Amino acid sequence: MSIQRRVRSVELLFHQLEKEIAQFQSHTKLHCIAGCGKCCTKPDVDATPLEFLPWAYHIFLEGMAMQVLEEIKKQPTAICHLYRSLTLMDNTKGSCSDYPHRGLICRLFGFAAGRDKLGLLRLATCKIIKENQSEDYERTVVAINNGLSIPIFSDYYQKLAQIDFRLGNQIVPINRALQLALEEVLHYYAYRPLPLKFKKVG
Numbered sequence: 001m002s003i004q005r006r007v008r009s010v011e012l013l014f015h016q017l018e019k020e021i022a023q024f025q026s027h028t029k030l031h032c033i034a035g036c037g038k039c040c041t042k043p044d045v046d047a048t049p050l051e052f053l054p055w056a057y058h059i060f061l062e063g064m065a066m067q068v069l070e071e072i073k074k075q076p077t078a079i080c081h082l083y084r085s086l087t088l089m090d091n092t093k094g095s096c097s098d099y100p101h102r103g104l105i106c107r108l109f110g111f112a113a114g115r116d117k118l119g120l121l122r123l124a125t126c127k128i129i130k131e132n133q134s135e136d137y138e139r140t141v142v143a144i145n146n147g148l149s150i151p152i153f154s155d156y157y158q159k160l161a162q163i164d165f166r167l168g169n170q171i172v173p174i175n176r177a178l179q180l181a182l183e184e185v186l187h188y189y190a191y192r193p194l195p196l197k198f199k200k201v202g
């Protein structure tokens with residue numbers, strides 16, 4: 001499948017997820033705290049290259065793929081390359097530098113569920129939401145047990161792998177996923193005509 005078709009399919013999946021999350025949030029009132037980027041600062045976030053293919057394609061069209069690839073390779077920490085903290089004092093206050101192109105894991109975390117050993121759905125969210133929105137959180141846990149519709153991690157990752165099994169089934173550290181997504185786009189266009197929207201830099 002062409003890069004463009006895979007990018008479009010991943011974007012459609014994200015669009016479907018956004019609608020499901022909006023519904024879930026309107027029922028539960030759970031939300032991220034403005035300016036909080038704590039979950040992005042975890043050094044052990046894993047992702048698939050495919051969920052960052054729309055991001056990589058966008059960076060490629062901007063003519064920045066080689067430069068960003070080098071930056072990622074040189075990055076000294078395991079924190080996501082796209083994260084920007086607001087202050088040097090507290091790196092948990094910040095945000096994603098490319099929020100519209102963030103990955104599937106970034107979209108799911110906080111507002112999706114995994115299954116425990118007994119097959120029961122468990123909301124995967126952060127300590128900050130659990131503590132600061134404890135009443136809504138507790139109500140949500142009960143509602144999920146009573147059948148409230150919630151996005152499920154494994155369902156979305158299965159749908160992702162159906163788009164491209166090779167890139168959608170590799171779970172790797174997030175910066176490696178960014179790197180592999182960029183390399184996929186660069187390899188794809190190494191011997192093909194450049195897309196019309198490609199911006200030549202320099």
Ligand code: SF4
Pocket residue numbers: 039040045080081082083084095096097098099101102103106174
């Ligand atoms: S891609 Fe953006 S939202 Fe996802 S972990 Fe990185 S900084 Fe956070």
